[in-house]
Amino acid sequence: MEYSNHQGQPTRESSSKEILKPQTPSSDGFHLPIEITSNILSRLPVPTVLLFRLVCKAWSHLTRTDSFIQQHLENFGKKEKDYGSVYIRNDFFEYTLFYCSNGHSRSVKIDEISPEWFYISNSCHGLVCVYNQDISIVTIRIINPAIDDNFVELPDVGMTKSKVLNVCLCYDDQANNYKVVRFYCSSNGKGMGIEVLTLGDTTWRQVGEIGEIPTGFTDVAQFASGAMHWKAYGEKIFFFKTTEETFGFIESPDVDADDDDMIMRMRKQIDLTVYEGCLCFVTRHWHPWKLKFFVMEDYVHRVWIEYVIDLMKMDETPFSDINGFDRCSEYRSIKVQRGKFLLDNSPRYESSPKKKLYYYNPKTESFENCDDTQEKGYQYKESFVSASKFCNEKI
Structure with a gap:
């Protein structure tokens, strides 16, 4: 029975009943605007977000959109403390690409490449390259070990068949695309050629050559200020700018000018x-x-x-x-x-x-001990950028 006062307004009793009525859930299931939900989820590690996909269809759909993937890169990607590691591991004669971060770990089996001859590139937005240095069979594969189950093999169209010296991944923030840069030994055996493949394209592009191979060029590239960097011969640093696709050398700092022998x-x-x-x-x-x-x-x-x-x-x-x-x-x-x-x-x-x-x-200016089991391999930052986005051919 409904009660009302002489002015037709609900009494306290009827008001209480209305307050106790269950409210209709919003589209995301939890009375939060979708923008706030996205903002919260984008600050969480990848394995945690994968679990939240099981909560409801709305969250599952939300976390697969391009806008969320970009938001996750911007929010979670800024947290310096949340870096993990990626490295190649031998599990009873089965080689896997192993990644660990934030207490989570995952591995992807590596097939058809001799483990003695392949290497890992730097990581870029969760993507890494696995490549070999064989002259006759040049193989470069890409994967996001945090979310992908399969490697994607990059096309070899236009690729110079020569010994690979190094491979790096980079992001061009001006064009909003990813590039793989391949450095190979020139035909005379002394110089170094440079080729670039934009992920999603089918042909490698020749961008230049230098007359001498930098001595520290087997190291993993370091990205800063829009360029990749490696140690070079003498006291120089070799750089490759990701947007302009130009390269050159910069001088290292003056370590100790008074002691040339020590340098x-x-x-x-x-x-x-x-x-x-x-x-x-x-x-x-x-x-x-x-x-x-x-x-x-x-x-x-x-x-x-x-x-x-x-x-x-x-x-x-x-x-x-x-x-x-x-x-x-x-x-x-x-x-x-x-x-x-x-x-x-x-x-x-x-x-x-x-x-x-x-x-x-x-x-x-303080020191602390570190558990070396947590710091193996190369620095890695997980993301939702999938290698399958750029190619259809999976291994």
């Missing part, structure tokens, strides 16, 4: 990495307990800012039985993870202590 000895003791979006040059300093790193804070004017890592501030000294310079030479910077430098002290002698990894935080 010669340090030439193979240099690492390139990226710190807070800037190109970073790391070298072992002449001092027995110090490392130097230089951050290019102004890429246009080539301005390097120098910092020093003081190893004496460590709580533990693992090299008490080795003389001063060798103590320092044991350390190298692998990469930057979660805004911190990852330092490796791989032993060179049988009597050396077991390998250890340390994190160095430049902002607090």
Whole structure:
């Protein structure tokens, strides 16, 4: 029975009943505007979002759209602490591309390529390349190990049949497309040619050649300021600009101008990495307990800012039985993870202590131990960009 007052307004009793009535769910099932739902989900790791796809059809559809994939790149991709690793693993004579991040792991079997002859490129928006260096059979495959079940093989139309020196993936933010850059040995065996394939195209494009192969060109590329970077011969850094598709060399920072002999000895003791979006040059300093790193804070004017890592501030000294310079030479910077430098002290002698990894935080000038099982392989940032988007031929 419905009650009302003399003015025809509902009484408190009828109002209470109306309040207690179940409300009709919104289209996403949870009374949230779809924009807010998308914003929340786009800040979560890929494995978590995959679980949320099971909640309802609306969420499943939402997280597969191009707009959400881009939003996830922008929101989750900005979190420096959420980097994982990707590497090739041997599981009982079965080779897999293994990825781990945020407590989750996943592997994809690698077939038909001899594991002794293939390599992993840098990662770009969750995509990685697996490629070989065979002259007769040039194979380049692409995959997102976080979400893809199959590799996609890239076309070889227009590809120069020559030994591969390196392969890198890059994103052209001006054209909003992805490119694979292939560096190969020139016909004379001394120079290096460069070819580019835009993902989704069917033909490789020749973009240039240089007369000498950079000595550090087997390293994984480092992306900063719109260009890929590698160590080169002498004290130079080789770069390839992703949008303009131009390349060249830039000078490294002035490590120690007063000691040319020391620079010669340090030439193979240099690492390139990226710190807070800037190109970073790391070298072992002449001092027995110090490392130097230089951050290019102004890429246009080539301005390097120098910092020093003081190893004496460590709580533990693992090299008490080795003389001063060798103590320092044991350390190298692998990469930057979660805004911190990852330092490796791989032993060179049988009597050396077991390998250890340390994190160095430049902002607090502090060290902390690192579990090396969590830091294998190459730095990887998961995403929803699928390799199958660019090709139909799967392996």
